[in-house]
Amino acid sequence: xxxxxxxxxxxxxxxxxxxxxxxxxxxxxxxxxxxxxxxxxxxxxxxxxxxxxxxxxxxxxxxxxxxxxxxxxxxxxxxxxxxxxxxxxxxxxxxxxxxxxxxxxxxxxxxxx
Amino acid sequence: xxxxxxxxxxxxxxxxxxxxxxxxxxxxxxxxxxxxxxxxxxxxxxxxxxxxxxxxxxxxxxxxxxxxxxxxxxxxxxxxxxxxxxxxxxxxxxxxxxxxxxxxxxxxxxxxxxxxxxxxxxxxxxxxxxxxxxxxxxxxxxxxxxxxxxxxxxxxxxxxxxxxxxxxxxxxxxxxxxxxxxxxxxxxxxxxxxxxxxxxxxxxxxxxxxxxxxxxxxxxxxxxxxxxxxxxxxxxxxxxxxxxxxxxxxxxxxxxxxxxxxxxxxxxxxxxxxxxxxxxxxxxxxxxxxxxx
Numbered sequence: 001x002x003x004x005x006x007x008x009x010x011x012x013x014x015x016x017x018x019x020x021x022x023x024x025x026x027x028x029x030x031x032x033x034x035x036x037x038x039x040x041x042x043x044x045x046x047x048x049x050x051x052x053x054x055x056x057x058x059x060x061x062x063x064x065x066x067x068x069x070x071x072x073x074x075x076x077x078x079x080x081x082x083x084x085x086x087x088x089x090x091x092x093x094x095x096x097x098x099x100x101x102x103x104x105x106x107x108x109x110x111x112x113x
Numbered sequence: 114x115x116x117x118x119x120x121x122x123x124x125x126x127x128x129x130x131x132x133x134x135x136x137x138x139x140x141x142x143x144x145x146x147x148x149x150x151x152x153x154x155x156x157x158x159x160x161x162x163x164x165x166x167x168x169x170x171x172x173x174x175x176x177x178x179x180x181x182x183x184x185x186x187x188x189x190x191x192x193x194x195x196x197x198x199x200x201x202x203x204x205x206x207x208x209x210x211x212x213x214x215x216x217x218x219x220x221x222x223x224x225x226x227x228x229x230x231x232x233x234x235x236x237x238x239x240x241x242x243x244x245x246x247x248x249x250x251x252x253x254x255x256x257x258x259x260x261x262x263x264x265x266x267x268x269x270x271x272x273x274x275x276x277x278x279x280x281x282x283x284x285x286x287x288x289x290x291x292x293x294x295x296x297x298x299x300x301x302x303x304x305x306x307x308x309x310x311x312x313x314x315x316x317x318x319x320x321x322x323x324x325x326x327x328x329x330x331x332x333x334x335x336x337x338x339x340x341x342x343x344x345x346x347x348x349x350x351x352x353x354x355x356x357x358x359x360x361x362x363x364x365x366x367x368x369x370x371x372x373x374x375x376x377x378x379x380x381x382x383x384x385x386x387x388x389x390x391x392x393x394x395x396x397x398x399x400x401x402x403x404x405x406x
Contacts, residue, residue, distance in 0.1 A: 004301070012308075015312050018171075018316065019312075019315065019316070019319065022174070022316055022319035022320060022323070023319060023323075024319075024322060024323045024327040027323050028327075028331070038177060038178075039177065039178050039180065040178070041178070042174065042175050042176070042177040042178025042179075043175070043178035043179075044178075045171070045174055045175050045178070046171070046175035046178055046179075046188070049168075049171040049175065050195065053168070053195050053196070053199060054195070056199065056305070056309060057195070057198055057199045057202060059305055060199065060202045060203065060206065060302075060305065061202050063206070063298055063301055063302045063305065064202055064205045064206055064209070066298045067206070067209045067295060067298055067299075067302075068205075068209065070291050070294060070295045070298075071209065071212055073287075073288065073291040074212060074213065074216050074291065074292075074295065075212065075216075077216060077283060077288055077291075077292075078215055078216045078219045080282075080283055081216075081219040081220055081222075081223050081279070081283060082219055084223055084275075084276075084279035084283070085219065085222050085223050087275075088232070088272070088275065088276075091232055092231050092232045092235060095232060095235035095236055095238075095239055096231075096235050098239055099235055099238045099239045099242055102239065102242035102243065102245075103242055106242060106245045106246070109246075
């Protein structure tokens with residue numbers, strides 16, 4: 001099993017435990033326990049929460065780094081597409097300029113004639 | 114000779130006409146990609162918001178276990194650091210989503226035909242001006258059709274070919290691999306984000322259920338004013354959260370559509386599926402937004 005999958009598995013199991021510890025039944029039952037047990041459970045809850053946070057952040061970091069590796073090619077691709085698009089824009093402008101120039105030449109010729 | 118030339122023209126126009134189907138497919142794909150990144154951007158925002166609330170609730174719950182002032186002081190500093198670290202990574206992911214959004218936007222612009230009419234009109238005007246120089250040119254025809262009448266369809270066909278060539282040149286084997294890999298990584302990202310937002314939201318709701326619904330009911334005395342509405346809201350929202358799993362399909366269907374588009378000649382990419390799955394992401398975002406504390 002890949003490290004990412006192992007983290008997924010552990011995170012999902014910890015989430016289940018955390019969910020059970022947040023349930024009303026558990027909370028109310030715990031209130032009947034001695035202070036020392038309540039403190040111990042609260043510390044355990046915090047440890048589980050910390051572990052989940054760390055696993056999530058690690059998994060998000062792995063994904064971010066993978067995506068970052070691909071960003072260079074995505075940016076290069078975008079620039080390539082932009083250049084093709086700009087070529088079309090350039091063609092349109094060139095045609096408009098050439099037409100305007102020939103219109104003037106035709107007017108000069110007709111006036112001269 | 115004249116007949117051959119007109120056949121060539123017809124063949125060229127027909128050939129590039131087929132290309133327009135492919136260009137339309139790319140246009141739909143880029144639109145789906147752009148919408149996907151917009152939805153993902155909103156989801157990341159909401160994941161961050163929910164993570165803060167869920168972390169706060171967990172701290173409140175755990176406070177009982179922190180007996181000394183030093184323990185509480187150390188924990189709040191460490192917790193905030195952990196949370197900021199996670200939020201920073203989410204911020205980096207948002208920047209990546211923005212980059213991808215720009216890519217899809219540019220891809221879409223290349224497939225749009227906003228310049229086609231202007232180019233065709235300018236080309237036609239240019240030919241008219243050239244024809245004004247000589248009556249021979251003005252009367253020139255191919256198979257009885259004046260040259261000027263052929264300029265528009267030919268220019269449109271040439272532009273279509275230019276777009277298609279640009280797209281084919283763009284999607285090299287290497288680039289297909291990159292985009293495919295990016296979308297595959299997005300599947301993992303979306304799965305993680307959907308699970309995280311669902312789990313965090315469930316934690317928040319569980320806390321609310323205990324403290325705002327069950328505890329006041331168990332305790333002596335009158336119930337809070339909006340107790341009944343709150344109970345209904347909490348319980349119905351918990352049921353709706355089960356649908357979060359559907360949202361993870363968006364990246365997967367976008368990848369399938371992309372691969373169908375670049376690896377087959379038919380371009381039979383099912384873009385409608387992508388839009389349906391993107392809607393699931395937005396539904397999830399809306400749902401979590403509506404439940405905010």
